[in-house]
Amino acid sequence: MNYAVKVSYIGKNYSGWQVQPDAVSIQEEIESALAKIAGTPTRITGAGRTDKGVNAWGQVASFSMDKNIQPEKLRLAINFYLPDDIRIMTARYVPEDFSARYSALSREYRYFVYHGHVCPPVMSNFVWHRKSGYSWDMSLARECCKMIQGYHNFRAFCRAGECPDDPFRTIDTLRIRTRGNLSIISVKAQSFLTNMVRIIVGNIDSVASGKKSLSWLEELLTGSERIESAMTVPACGLWFWRVNYE
Numbered sequence: 045m046n047y048a049v050k051v052s053y054i055g056k057n058y059s060g061w062q063v064q065p066d067a068v069s070i071q072e073e074i075e076s077a078l079a080k081i082a083g084t085p086t087r088i089t090g091a092g093r094t095d096k097g098v099n100a101w102g103q104v105a106s107f108s109m110d111k112n113i114q115p116e117k118l119r120l121a122i123n124f125y126l127p128d129d130i131r132i133m134t135a136r137y138v139p140e141d142f143s144a145r146y147s148a149l150s151r152e153y154r155y156f157v158y159h160g161h162v163c164p165p166v167m168s169n170f171v172w173h174r175k176s177g178y179s180w181d182m183s184l185a186r187e188c189c190k191m192i193q194g195y196h197n198f199r200a201f202c203r204a205g206e207c208p209d210d211p212f213r214t215i216d217t218l219r220i221r222t223r224g225n226l227s228i229i230s231v232k233a234q235s236f237l238t239n240m241v242r243i244i245v246g247n248i249d250s251v252a253s254g255k256k257s258l259s260w261l262e263e264l265l266t267g268s269e270r271i272e273s274a275m276t277v278p279a280c281g282l283w284f285w286r287v288n289y290e
Contacts, residue, residue: 054129096279149290157227171281189218192218200264213234
């Protein structure tokens with residue numbers, strides 16, 4: 045039978061989503077749980093890869109099993125073998141040709157920034173605590189979002205040394221909302237470059253805090269090198285939020 049599951053996890057204790065040598069990953073933990081249920085190794089495909097420390101609200105994974113287990117029972121069984129910081133939220137049957145990765149129409153990430161001298165401890169592992177003296181001009185932050193949205197050369201928005209030959213991508217949606225001291229940046233696209241969302245937020249931060257200009261950001265989108273761009277913001281504030289399918 046073919047299944048898809050929605051996965052939520054806290055990323056700080058893991059090397060990221062993908063299986064890696066000599067490091068514990070989210071994928072490895074789920075595959076280990078499935079092997080105990082199926083009795084054989086079971087490989088899963090994730091909708092997207094997340095780096096070390098990145099969290100997920102709605103990651104999706106697909107896999108096949110020789111056994112036919114009702115989805116709700118399968119969800120309970122997998123969670124029984126998983127650590128508490130990884131949870132299967134839902135499970136369902138899917139067609140044989142379904143792939144969590146290749147069937148995805150778009151992926152949505154959200155980045156959480158907490159502004160202020162003191163961050164509530166309950167939030168500290170899940171947001172970037174922006175506690176320096178530079179406050180954000182939200183009108184400038186929104187102008188950044190409008191500028192970055194669309195089809196551009198995102199070479200300056202990719203981890204150095206890992207940029208593909210084709211660095212062009214289309215950002216379908218990029219918006220920022222505020223809730224008190226909390227800023228929530230939502231970005232949706234079919235695909236992303238390595239560290240792209242965290243670098244986008246770093247560049248918004250540089251303009252919104254007055255350190256860089258909108259013309260500087262506009263120049264970055266023409267294909268500048270990574271060294272011309274701003275910092276990669278911390279992983280803890282990033283959440284893989286949702287995957288959209290037909």
